[in-house]
Amino acid sequence: MERKQAEYSNLDERYAIQGEKYQGQQYSHIYFTRLHHMRNLLHALVPSWKPHLPVTTVLGLEEGKDCIIVGTLYKHMKLKPSILDEYSKERSAIPLVKPHNFMHPDDHLILEDESGRVTLAGAIPPAAYVTGVVIALHGKETSAGNFLVEDILEAGIPPQITLPSINEDKYVVFVSGLSIGSEKFNPLQFQLLIDHITGHLGDENEQSIASNIVRVVVAGNSVHISPRFFNGQAVASKDQSRIAEPIKELDIMLTQLVASLPVDMMPGSNDPANFSLPQQPLHRCLFAGAATYNTFSSCSNPHQFELDSVRFIGTSGQNIDDLYKYSDAKDKLEFVERTLRWRHLAPTAPNSLGCYPYTDKDPFLVESCPHVYFVGNQDKYETQLLQGLEKQKVRLICIPRFCDSGVAVMLNLRNLECSTLSFSTSFDA
Amino acid sequence: MSSGGRGGKRRGAPPPGPSGAAAKRAHPGGTPQPPPPAATAAAPVAEEEDMMDEDVFLDETILAEDEEALLLLDRDEALASRLSRWRRPALPADLASGCSRNVAFQQLEIDYVIGESHKVLLPNSSGPAAILRIFGVTREGHSVCCQVHGFEPYFYISCPMGMGPDDISRFHQTLEGRMKDSNRNSNVPRFVKRIELVQKQTIMHYQPQQSQPFLKIVVALPTMVASCRGILERGITIEGLGSKSFLTYESNILFALRFMIDCNIVGGNWIEVPAGKYMKAARIMSYCQLELDCLYSDLVSHAAEGEHSKMAPFRILSFDIECAGRKGHFPEPTHDPVIQIANLVTLQGEGQPFVRNVMTLKSCSPIVGVDVMSFDTERDVLLAWRDFIREVDPDIIIGYNICKFDLPYLIERAEVLKIVEFPILGRIRNSRVRVRDTTFSSRQYGMRESKDVAVEGRVQFDLLQAMQRDYKLSSYSLNSVSAHFLGEQKEDVHHSIISDLQNGNSETRRRLAVYCLKDAYLPQRLLDKLMYIYNYVEMARVTGVPISFLLSRGQSIKVLSQLLRKAKQKNLVIPNIKGQASGQDTFEGATVLEARAGFYEKPIATLDFASLYPSIMMAYNLCYCTLVPPEDARKLNLPPESVNKTPSGETFVKPDVQKGILPEILEELLAARKRAKADLKEAKDPFERAVLDGRQLALKISANSVYGFTGATVGQLPCLEISSSVTSYGRQMIEHTKKLVEDKFTTLGGYEHNAEVIYGDTDSVMVQFGVSTVEDAMKLGREAADYISGTFIKPIKLEFEKIYFPYLLISKKRYAGLYWTNPEKFDKMDTKGIETVRRDNCLLVKNLVTECLHKILVDRDVPGAVQYVKNTISDLLMNRVDLSLLVITKGLTKTGEDYAVKAAHVELAERMRKRDAATAPTVGDRVPYVIIKAAKGAKAYERSEDPIYVLDNNIPIDPQYYLENQISKPLLRIFEPILKNASRELLHGSHTRAVSISTPSNSGIMKFAKKQLTCLGCKAVISGSNQTLCFHCKGREAELYCKTVGNVSELEMLFGRLWTQCQECQGSLHQDVLCTSRDCPIFYRRRKAQKDMAEARVQLQRWDF
Known part of the structure; x- marks a missing residue:
């Protein structure tokens, strides 16, 4: 049997920060660029939304007069952790907040543009929005100086290139959260996955399916390195070599994979990569074995690529995890969908999500709608085929952590249908 | 404070400013005065409070009316209508036109002027007289200026033996003559109005007889009290009686305070003028909405109870100015213009300001929710601010460091710019405000230089002064104060940047305006957060002094005011004894039991004396009027059962012979506190609670300051016999407690362990009972407190309050421990002196x-x-x-x-x-x-x-x-x-032993060094420019890369958190952070993160070959 091929092009260029330097620049530029870009989009949409209303700036507001304003949201949050807390006088024995979510009923939204800020009230639920989102609002200024929102316009799902028609089944496998080196990692489980993908497992039918897998995407957190190695204290020399142990193990397993098919390796929050988004590709020197194959490609996070002209975009999950901390939704997919509607992969960057201080661009803006949008390292597998107003179709996928669930996700390029590959090493399961 | 010395100096100097009519605040009639009394002139700073009258405003400072009209010409109409929106509510028709209803208002300021006595109200007098002015606000928010007539300054001397009515009139004539000599240029027809014979008793020392004759000397003007006192103290020859010098009584009381005491008015209370008893002022002198004239005897002063404990809706103005300083200099009014003034006006009791505006020099982009007023010249900015003050008519002006910086700066700047009409900021028409330097010195607060800007009719409340008085902080910058109390960092723009922002465009000036507004808002928020209005008004009500005294004067005036009030009730008079500034009469202070230093891992019970010093004074009836000096003791021959001998050897009579005034004041204070605390428990309304809590606090502080008053050797009425007796009793009690505890709680006495007193401070004793649980220690603590309290005279009481467990006792006055008031859970960690x-x-x-x-x-x-x-x-x-x-x-x-x-x-x-x-x-x-x-x-x-x-x-x-x-x-x-x-x-x-030192990059030796790349793993020098690791470390590549990237990752996280925090403080996402507040804990970290980040990335890039 022969493995199918798909034409691959890597679109990560926009996430590279190779030439960028820290020269004292601040975060205001990235907000400015974002606002500028999004405002053009939103202004273009206003005539078809509420053509009769004037568009103004925060400054131009007049009390009681209906108008539309466009700006960046800022969410004032009481419980938001602050670095200044380290200096607070009293230390409390018990943490006051559940660590996973910083919402509070007193939270409120503020809209900001270059001219000023105004507090929002009315038909805009603070729970659904976060700092950094650019939107247009219809409403009027009240006598108290607040802006009473009546209606909200988001930029919406961006336009999409047409989905190419592919006549045969071709699969892409997504896996994330291997956490090699942690206690939860089960080497046998991962080996089963590798064997399945490489066609060493199962009957002929299964093997033929495996041969249709054209690519594997590893969406972050492949290793787990004990944080004690990085807290500044000296590390005993016998421990030093242990730092790299999980990476070597990963390399060995990856080498098996890349020997038979192309693999995209994305960094995640626990991987030996930089912290801020966009995370730069894991260094090739970490993969002494796998890197010798040209099927191995180390990618950035977020990661963007095309396979047979099907457009993919995905992250290792930090953007969605952060939304989960600072806002509320029925499930993770809703967060994913929101980032598309806001046309921004990581609106909370740089506010609560680390991010490089760009001066002239905001690489997380989503200008064209992908066909597949995946997010790694989530609690459970969720998927949905999202339909846009302009007939855009996007497959949204939350990839569960493999070390917890033993689940990898398989996507069919032909019809964007999704299924799971589930591996278990215990008999009762 | 010493007005004597200062007044003298100023008088000779020409008034500053271009106009000869510049406000001059001096003595009546502008007449040359006799040299001030020797006592005050010789020791300008020695007295904590000099009782010279200062609240005198001159007729002369008031501009002629045509001048006024001129000033108001060519004011911008548009500006006027803009400002008029913030006026006070209009008066109801009946008040505006007639006098048919009672006028009740809460007063904030009382001062007086010298003017012609009122022809209608006082038909029988003529010539200049003191007219008291009470400024206040009605419940509806109308401002009131009430001019009170007919109250005359007076003081007492004891009547020499054998002086009859004829002698008195001769004495009157002699005194009048002497007064005329020393006040030659005065146009007052009669200096000494009359001398009355009254029956009074002196407060000093126990006197068996109820009263003795005193002479009450009534003079024409308040300032004459001092000169008359001087004459009498130096000695005067009276026909038939020979030359005699007199001890004067109550001759050093500020006139306004004298008036308040006699009319039962306390600071910040409600005053009512009944209908028909007042008349509208014929010639309007003030900018108040309602201006009345009435007689002092017709005023009704309400005690602060029920409806009258509430607060009127005062207008509180909080403001801040920005000046464009030159590089390298702190702004000076002679050179640097005022470029912005931000104002916020809040009604007392409301959460949000109702006026927010900023006045800027040159254009400024609008700001949401703020009225931005831009002007082309500095003159217009200043005048607009003056007009704003006049329209808004604030009762209280607050800010941060306004008394030392903002207000003097504005006034001095106006002088430099020759804007004579600027400093009319008070409530009196055309009366100019002037800056004076003052020093304020007090034992408790130390010596402080300050500037005094008197704005008539408006109370100034400088939050900086209040902070320095009330809190011990490591820094009093607005930034660290707001970080401390509000939990917020304040953006700080360095003054060298301010000029750049001003010289930019309207956007950069807007940036500055936003900053300026924030600085104006913080004092208001501090005021609210710390309940300053409530606490200070309550303090004024409890102690009976005007609110402005609380910030500008020390502790003793508060006690003196209470003492005078009480003495008046008892028909006692207080002698004017100047304290000797010498420090010879010191006495032994409080006792501290030896601290047995150690770390105690068993519960330590703390037994506290509740209000120890006040209790001692009450229990042993210690007072001026119960003290029996040794020479009198022999004379009076009092039976031993009716006196107490104190451990320090003084004698005081017991309450059944004569009840002391100080114990009575203390009893009232403590009873009132108990009542306030009980009411506080009942009260639901948050404003009422605020008032009550402020009151109980004020009562507690007042009770504790009585002891200090008697011990202040440079104070108003020092009496070391009292204070040394108090401390000697205190010492005795601590020793007594120690002995009782260690005698009773022993294994012999049937207890499990021998109790041990490990430490005792002024009013508390720490006992280790030996038991190991908090609960047992509490039980024994309570038992001990009850047992020992039983051995003391009431109201001295030992209370068990808390357990320390564990307890780290370092030395005396230095300890730390966990503080328990219930056996389940500790309350907090308590430290002292660490x-x-x-x-x-x-x-x-x-x-x-x-x-x-x-x-x-x-x-x-x-x-x-x-x-x-x-x-x-x-x-x-x-x-x-x-x-x-x-x-x-x-x-x-x-x-x-x-x-x-x-x-x-x-x-x-x-x-x-x-x-x-x-x-x-x-x-x-x-x-x-x-x-x-x-x-x-x-x-x-x-x-x-x-x-x-x-x-x-x-x-x-x-x-x-x-x-x-x-x-x-x-x-x-x-x-x-x-x-x-x-x-x-x-x-x-x-x-x-392991030490690492960084190599400086600018030192001399580095100029001769050649930089070479080293292996990131082992620091070996490597040749070839594009390598990261040496040959030996090659195998550890992955590991070493992990470490490098881990370092970058940490720094990135820090970088992001620090810089987004600064954006948050700044309150804007789209603008660069400018703040250079060095008080901010993250300022250096932020800077360091930026630098480290750049370096770490260079290191990381070495791997990219």
């Missing part, structure tokens, strides 16, 4: 001490604390400590030459000025510095360096300095009771 907040300590010390105490007391983990100390010291020596933790900050109060001893921060400021004069700290700034490594033998002051400079140039800090001069003492203090050999263990262990 420097966690001292100014000249760096943050590292504070963190270290706090963390150690936490580990020792809460976690009960002594080894953990030791390990923590070792790690921190090791970090310090290995140069891993965040630089901001090492910054020491000191204020630069004067220039280098003025300092006698060389100080680190002064030297540094000098050096920085040589580097760059524009950003170097100037006088008034705080100078942050770190101690760096320098040549051997260099003095500490030579080794100070700017933290920014240190960061930029990789200069090594001196860890030994920090180890020896900063952290060792506080640490050893804590650990010595716990560890043997603490010093050796903590400061000289193996953890101190």
Whole structure:
């Protein structure tokens, strides 16, 4: 049997920060660029939304007069952790907040543009929005100086290139959260996955399916390195070599994979990569074995690529995890969908999500709608085929952590249908 | 305060300002005065409070009416209508036109002027008289100025034996003659109006007879009290009686206070003028909505109860100004223009300001919710502000450092610009405000130089002064004060940037305006948060002094005011005894039992005397009027059962013979406090609660200050017999308690353990009962308190309040422990005398001490604390400590030459000025510095360096300095009771052997060094420019890369958190952070993160080959 091929092009260029330097620049530029870009989009949409209303700036507001304003949201949050807390006088024995979510009923939204800020009230639920989102609002200024929102316009799902028609089944496998080196990692489980993908497992039918897998995407957190190695204290020399142990193990397993098919390796929050988004590709020197194959490609996070002209975009999950901390939704997919509607992969960057201080661009803006949008390292597998107003179709996928669930996700390029590959090493399961 | 000396100086000098009519605040009629009484002139600062009358305003300062009209010409119509929106509500028709209803208002300020006596109200008098003015606000928010007529200044002398009515009239004539001699240029027809014979008694010493004759001398004008007193004290020859000098009584009381006492008015209470008893002013003198004239006897003063305990809707103006300073100089009014004034006006009791505006020089882009008013000239800005004050008519003006900076600056600036019509900011028409320098000195608050700007009819409340009075903080910058109380960092724009922003465009000026507004809002928020209005009004009500006294004067006026009120009820008069400033009459202070230092791991019960000193005074009836001096004791021959002999050997009569006034005042204060606390429990309304809580606090402070009043040797009425008796009783009680506890709670007495008193302070005793649970210790503590209280005279009471467990006793007045009031859970960690907040300590010390105490007391983990100390010291020596933790900050109060001893921060400021004069700290700034490594033998002051400079140039800090001069003492203090050999263990262990010092990038030697790449793994020099690792380390590539990238990752996280925090404080996402607040704990970290980040990325890029 022969493995199918798909034409691959890597679109990560926009996430590279190779030439960028820290020269004292601040975060205001990235907000400015974002606002500028999004405002053009939103202004273009206003005539078809509420053509009769004037568009103004925060400054131009007049009390009681209906108008539309466009700006960046800022969410004032009481419980938001602050670095200044380290200096607070009293230390409390018990943490006051559940660590996973910083919402509070007193939270409120503020809209900001270059001219000023105004507090929002009315038909805009603070729970659904976060700092950094650019939107247009219809409403009027009240006598108290607040802006009473009546209606909200988001930029919406961006336009999409047409989905190419592919006549045969071709699969892409997504896996994330291997956490090699942690206690939860089960080497046998991962080996089963590798064997399945490489066609060493199962009957002929299964093997033929495996041969249709054209690519594997590893969406972050492949290793787990004990944080004690990085807290500044000296590390005993016998421990030093242990730092790299999980990476070597990963390399060995990856080498098996890349020997038979192309693999995209994305960094995640626990991987030996930089912290801020966009995370730069894991260094090739970490993969002494796998890197010798040209099927191995180390990618950035977020990661963007095309396979047979099907457009993919995905992250290792930090953007969605952060939304989960600072806002509320029925499930993770809703967060994913929101980032598309806001046309921004990581609106909370740089506010609560680390991010490089760009001066002239905001690489997380989503200008064209992908066909597949995946997010790694989530609690459970969720998927949905999202339909846009302009007939855009996007497959949204939350990839569960493999070390917890033993689940990898398989996507069919032909019809964007999704299924799971589930591996278990215990008999009762 | 000494007006005597000052007044004299000013009088000779021409009034400043171009106009001869510039406000001149002096004595009546502008007439040359006799030299002020010798006592006050000779000792200008010695008295805590000089009782000279100062609240006199001259007719002369008032401009002619046509002048006024001229000033108001060509004012901008548009501006006028803009400002008029904020006027006070209009008067109801019946008040506006007639006099048919009672007028009730809450008064805030009382002063007086000299004017012609009122023809209608006082048909029988003529000539100049003192007219009292009461400023206040009605319940509906209307401003009132009530002019009170007919109240005359007076004082007493004791009547010489055998003086009859004829003698009195002769005496009158003689005195009148002497007065005329010393007040030659005065146009007053009669100086001494009359002399009455009254029956009074002096407060000093026990007197068996109820009363004796006194002469009440009534003079024409308040200032004549002092000159008349001088004549009488120096001696006067009376026909038939010979030459005699007199002791005067109640001759040093401010006229306004005298009036308040006699009319039963207390500070901030409600006053009602009944319908028909007042008339509308014929000639309107003030900008108040309602101006009345009435007789002092017709005023109704309401006690602060029920409806009358509420607050009127005062208008509180909070403002801040910005000046464009020149580079390298602190703004000076002679050179630097005022460019912005931000104003917020809030109604008392409301959460949000109802006026928010900013006045700017040159255009300024609009700001949401703020009225931006831009002007082309500075003159227009200043005049607009004056008009604004007049329209809004604030009752209280607040701000941060307004008394020393903002207000004087505005006025002096207007003088420089020759805007004569600017300083009419008070409530009196055309009366100009002027700046005077004053010094204020008091035992409690220390000596303070300040400027005094009297704005008639408006109370000034400078939050900076209030903070300095009421709180001990390590820094009083607005930034650190708001961080402390509001939990917020304030953006701080360096004054060198302010000029750049001003010279930019309307956007940059808007940026500045936003900053200025924030600075104007913070004082208001502090005022609300700390309930200052409630607390100060209540304090004024309790002690009976005007609110303005509370900030501008010391403690003793408050006690004196109460004493005078009480004495008046009792028909007693208070002699004018000037305290001797000599320190000879000192007496033994409070006792402190020997502290048995140690770390106690059994519960320690604390027995406290509730209000010990007030209780002693009440229990033993200690007062001026119960004291029997030794010479009298023999004469009076009092039976021993009717007197108390105090341990210090004084004699006081018992209450059944004569009840003391001080005990009575104290009883009332404490009873009122009890009542207020009970009411507080009942009260639901938050405003009512605020008032009551303020009241109980004021009552407590007042009760405790009575003792201090009697002991203040330079005070108004010192009486060391009382204060030394109080402390001697206190000592006796502490010893007595110790003895009783140790005698009763013994194994012999049937208890499990022998109790041990381990320490005793002024009013508390710490007992170790030996039991091991908090609950048992509480039980025994209560038992002991009840048992011992039974042996004392009421109301002295020993209370059991709290348990310390565990308890670390370091030495006297220094301890730490967990504080328990219930057996389940401790309340807090309580420390005393352990420097966690001292100014000249760096943050590292504070963190270290706090963390150690936490580990020792809460976690009960002594080894953990030791390990923590070792790690921190090791970090310090290995140069891993965040630089901001090492910054020491000191204020630069004067220039280098003025300092006698060389100080680190002064030297540094000098050096920085040589580097760059524009950003170097100037006088008034705080100078942050770190101690760096320098040549051997260099003095500490030579080794100070700017933290920014240190960061930029990789200069090594001196860890030994920090180890020896900063952290060792506080640490050893804590650990010595716990560890043997603490010093050796903590400061000289193996953890101190590894040292790492960074190489400075600007030192001389580096200019000769050649840079070579080294292997990132082992620091071996590698040849070839594009390699990262040496041959040997090649195999560890993955591991070493992980470490490098891990480092970058940490820095990125820090970088993001720090810079987004600054965006948050700044309140804007789209604008660059400008803040350079060196008080902010993250300022240096932010800077360092930026620099480290750039370096770490360079390292990371070395892997990209």
